[in-house]
Amino acid sequence: WINWAGNLSCQPEYRPAPASVDELVSVLKNARGTVRAVGAGHSFSAVVPTNDTLIATDLLSGIISHDPSTNTAQVLSGTRLHDLGYMLTDIGQALPNMPDMAYLALGGAIVNSAHATGVNFGSMGSYVQSLRLATVNGDLLECSPNSNSDIFKAVLTSAGALGVVTDFTLQNQADFDLTEVNKIEPLED
Numbered sequence: 001w002i003n004w005a006g007n008l009s010c011q012p013e014y015r016p017a018p019a020s021v022d023e024l025v026s027v028l029k030n031a032r033g034t035v036r037a038v039g040a041g042h043s044f045s046a047v048v049p050t051n052d053t054l055i056a057t058d059l060l061s062g063i064i065s066h067d068p069s070t071n072t073a074q075v076l077s078g079t080r081l082h083d084l085g086y087m088l089t090d091i092g093q094a095l096p097n098m099p100d101m102a103y104l105a106l107g108g109a110i111v112n113s114a115h116a117t118g119v120n121f122g123s124m125g126s127y128v129q130s131l132r133l134a135t136v137n138g139d140l141l142e143c144s145p146n147s148n149s150d151i152f153k154a155v156l157t158s159a160g161a162l163g164v165v166t167d168f169t170l171q172n173q174a175d176f177d178l179t180e181v182n183k184i185e186p187l188e189d
Contacts, residue, residue: 001054003041012054019059021134021166027055028164029138037164039078039105043112047159055164057105064167066091071172072129077107077165093172097121107165113157125156127170135163 002009014032018024028035033052041048048054057078066073071093075084082102088094097116104114106124115123130144133155143152155162 001038001041001048003043003048005044007044008046008049010049010051010054012050012052014053015056016053017056017059021060021132021140024055024060024134024164024166025138025140027053028134028136031055031136035136037107037160039108040080040103042101042104042108043159045159047112057107057164060107060166063087063091066093068092071174072169073172074167074169075106076167077105077110079106080104081106081109088172089175092175094175095170096127096173099124106168110156110168111158111160111165123156127172128156128168129171130169131155132166133163134166140166 001012016027018027031053034050035053035055036048036050037055037057038048039057060076060078061083062076062079064074064076068091073088073091073093081098081104084106097118099109099114099116110124110128113123113125130142131152133141133143133151135141141148141151143155145152151162155165
């Protein structure tokens with residue numbers, strides 16, 4: 001494995017790519033050595049490299065459920081942001097804001113505290129209503145502000161240190177259209 005910048009790499013002994021939450025839990029229960037998870041591999045810090053077990057989250061992708069009355073959606077953590085926009089549009093929802101890099105996996109974007117722009121927007125973690133965390137020993141924890149609240153808060157900036165988040169329930173908004181306008185303006189303006 002090598003990250004996008006080429007400054008980090010590893011040769012894991014075991015590199016599973018679970019396609020379901022049940023498979024992920026099984027992988028974790030049987031994992032050996034240092035266990036790490038990887039999404040898009042964007043991070044330039046050493047949060048991913050391990051020569052033991054490196055779990056690819058690419059197949060944990062898609063929307064599990066949604067609620068049109070509250071504009072929430074439960075989304076698997078391996079979902080790439082560039083795919084999520086289209087998925088949410090199909091159910092009449094949109095993220096309030098997102099980073100300028102759309103190739104990130106949702107899980108990586110959240111637990112590494114990716115942010116978008118604008119004084120009125122928080123990091124990606126500020127959209128999270130609840131999450132499910134698969135711990136290294138294979139336990140599956142439901143976390144929210146009202147359930148396992150300390151773990152919930154910690155996971156949102158954990159850089160993967162507490163386990164692998166299987167999915168997030170996101171507070172979205174109604175879908176909307178954006179119009180990009182490119183033009184030349186006088187320097188004085």
